[in-house]
Amino acid sequence: MMQKKISRYIILLVCSWACVCPANAQEESGESKSSGREETLVQGTSREKSPFIRGASVSADIFGIAGKIFGNDYQSFEVAGEINLKNRFFPVVEIGYGTTDTTDDDKDIHYKVAAPYFRIGMNYNFFYKKDTPNSIFAGIRLGFSSFDYDISAPDLTDPVWGGTVPFRYDGVKSNAMWAELVVGLRTQVVKNFHMGWSFRYKRRLSLKETPNSDAWYIPGFGINDSALFGATYNLIYYLPW
């Protein structure tokens, strides 16, 4: 099952490159499709004194929405806002909503959660000196989610002393905090409209423990583990500036 998921991630990454390459080819052929973001960059041989804040953008992640297509038991919808500081640093806020309502076929365990999550952080653009609308970036995030979940499973049967105990817990309250390392790229598709992907390493920092269960799925983080990988595929709109 893990191999299947990895293959799907690889296919998606290849597709993302396929989307990115034609846009780059257009750039190299000399078509002028500058966004508000690069207009204040180097012009000719002299560098203009550029403002500290050079723009802002909003984006949506479509990878999370398509989660079930790629074999996941969960989905998320996420939007983000970002500010361009000197084309180098990009403070970002990400807000999303993660859901799952799944039953494991083997164990007949049902888990349900639907809750918002939040991340704040910063990206660093390695192309900050280049006169290009494309970027390769790395960044960090701090994520948080507070959520209630329902979990139920078949009765527990005591093999020695006899008797059964029901297993059903609704509205279990929990919360989690995590950190992420992000790498990714973006490229311009048309004026002010970009696409890009990010690849994320997530490390869980805290999780509220409850007596009868730990959360299985944490909105915004993923399947509960000490660490895991994630990805986003973003549609980005650079606001006129």
Place this chain on the structure above:
Amino acid sequence: MRRAILGLVLGIGLTAWLGVACSNTDCVITNASYANFVFYNEQGQAVSLSGTVSVTAAGTDSVLINQEASPKLFQLPLSYTNTEDTFIVHYTERMVDSIFVKHANIPHFISMDCGTGMYHFLEGVSSTDNAIDSIQIINPEVTYDAKENIKIYYTTGM
């Protein structure tokens, strides 16, 4: 450009390196937790019992340990529904001790892969004193970790 590519490669490399240790699924085979009883002499030194020892669960026909030779510890299952269990320890046909364990039962979800199981919290322990000198709880949480939960001190000669 070189720095950008270097940064990307380093980022991916670091990410891959950090992720090597994550996401292994190790489930216990039976999803059963056991209270671990370890034996000591009156001087507090770990000992093994002489001869063969059997343990039964009072009120059932279950033989939990069947004539084990020179055991150093017992791993015994607690009831899912009762809050007080009695174990009968048979040293010989005539020499037995009873151990009384009070506990809370905690149904627990482990993971989708590993399922559910029963944890316990020990609230009290006592025994008869035919061979046992004293008994005490040192770790009240009975989970899948094979941690020592209860010390049994035996009189010299066992």
